[in-house]
Amino acid sequence: MAGEPLMPPIHLSVTYTYDVEGLLEGGWTGYSRESNPTVEELEARLAALEGARWALAFNSGMAAITGLLLGVARGRRIILERLTYGSTRLLPPLLGLEARLAGPPWDELLHEADSCSGGVVFVESMGNPTLRIPPLEELVGIASERGCLLVVDNTMATPAALKPLKLGAALVVESLTKYVVGHNDALGGSLAGLDPGLRAPIWEARRLTGTILQPFEAYLAIRGLETLEARYRLQSATALEVARWLEESGLVKRVYYPCLESHPDHARAQRLLGGLCGGVLSFDVGTRERALEALSRLRLVKPSASFGATKPMAAYPYASSHRSLPEEEKKRLGITPGLIRLSVGMASPQEIIGDLERALKTH
């Protein structure tokens, strides 16, 4: 058909007409806090990409995790990987829910998951900032034996590298804010799954808390999906080159990147991510003073939160994403005062290496 648009329209209308008979049968009330055609278009695309039967979009990653906790985790035992995003760790207690923390080390997580008995096990496919990859295959087996829901926050690996539902997870969370939107200009989150029985309570939680994604942001996420895989591949190649250079440079104490042989979860990364470890790597410069000095000397790489967007960014997890953790817990997770997390963005490896070399070579 001539004149067909290649990209979908943005439906800003908050209300839509309904037919009263359909309404009596429980149909859509035509109100955008429940659903919206642009949001539904994004959800259909996300579901197809994740290998899901349904997806629901929220106005941030944290809103999606709130939907999960209120919709399906309430009243169940919750086991949370220690190395989840700082705000994810803080959310259950805010909602009056208790979460048991476990792993890394992965033996601790597997042991705790073994007693999940009908509960929820929540992990990240790649945990920030040390990029640990939990034993997903073993967790899928335990969750199915013990009747538990395995939930994977896949923000760092993205569906471009990993599809947790295909491995056997019950639900997948994405902070769309990062790689999916990809340009640092919209917040968003999603939950996707196979079982329609899980969708209904999450949908109800989203409706009642008013946390649905807005249409313009939904459009930006749709646009981001058009280039997600290409951007993720490029950023993965850049990050690997930068990580190798850093490791050989002698300028830093330690580099964390799962595609490096030195990473504790390297074998799992190769198997699960197929050599696409994403655009984020971390390195330890030894002390807080050296970290602050390096951050202040960077020019191209901007000191800022978030990751996965086009601009190269460096974060200081010790005082930002993980600052709420007790000192002992930070130490245990390797979140040291000398740790810097780098998101390479769309800059070339040479540009980033040049910036890092100048910032780290102080003599």
Ligand SMILES: Cc1ncc(COP(=O)(O)O)c(C=O)c1O
């Ligand atoms: C792994 C992970 N999950 C969830 C979130 C929360 O996402 P948002 O900032 O979109 O609420 C973040 C944010 O940094 C994250 O890194």
